Amino acid sequence: MEVRIQDAVEYISANLDASVAAVAREFAVPRGRLRRRLAGTGPKTGHSPTHTKLSAPEEVALCRYIDRLDGINLAVRPAFVTDNWTSRFIKRYGYRKQWQRKLNANRQKAEQPAVVAEYFNKLLAVLGDNGVDPEDIWPE
Structure with missing residues (x-):
């Protein structure tokens, strides 16, 4: 559509005596939009929405x-x-x-902060009992 409007604007610029309505019909573009382009109003594409x-x-x-x-x-x-x-x-x-x-009961329970904290406390206890340094497990 915008290409046809630009073509119509160029045609009118080359033929100053041409009727805007006739050119709009010939190029199959809305007459009001063609008039706005001739008046210098640009297209709305590229503008950020205001709402x-x-x-x-x-x-x-x-x-x-x-x-x-x-x-x-x-x-x-x-x-x-x-x-x-x-x-x-x-x-x-x-x-x-x-x-x-819906989460099943086991997963819902597993996502509770208290259960997660308890799990990691148990994990740290097991790591400590077996002499595993946490830095050896989780790379930074």
Whole structure:
């Protein structure tokens, strides 16, 4: 569409007596849009949207947050980042909304901070009893 509009603008520039309506019909472009281009108004493509709630750095930070939660298999619920703009944001960045399966009891228990802390305390005790230095296991 934009290429046809540019062609029409060039045609009118070369033929100053040409009717804008006739040129718009000939190039199959909207007459109002052609008039705006002739008046110097540029296309909307490339302009940042004015109805966004977040700035560009805030959107980047939110994407990183969502990716981090997704990376550790936590469901990203709209309630985590909600407002009335959530659906448009999800669509704009290509995220998918999907239902999260309920965790089975063992996994749900395993993700509780107290259980995780208890596991690592037991692990440290076993490592200490067997003389294994933690630096030998987890590289930095």
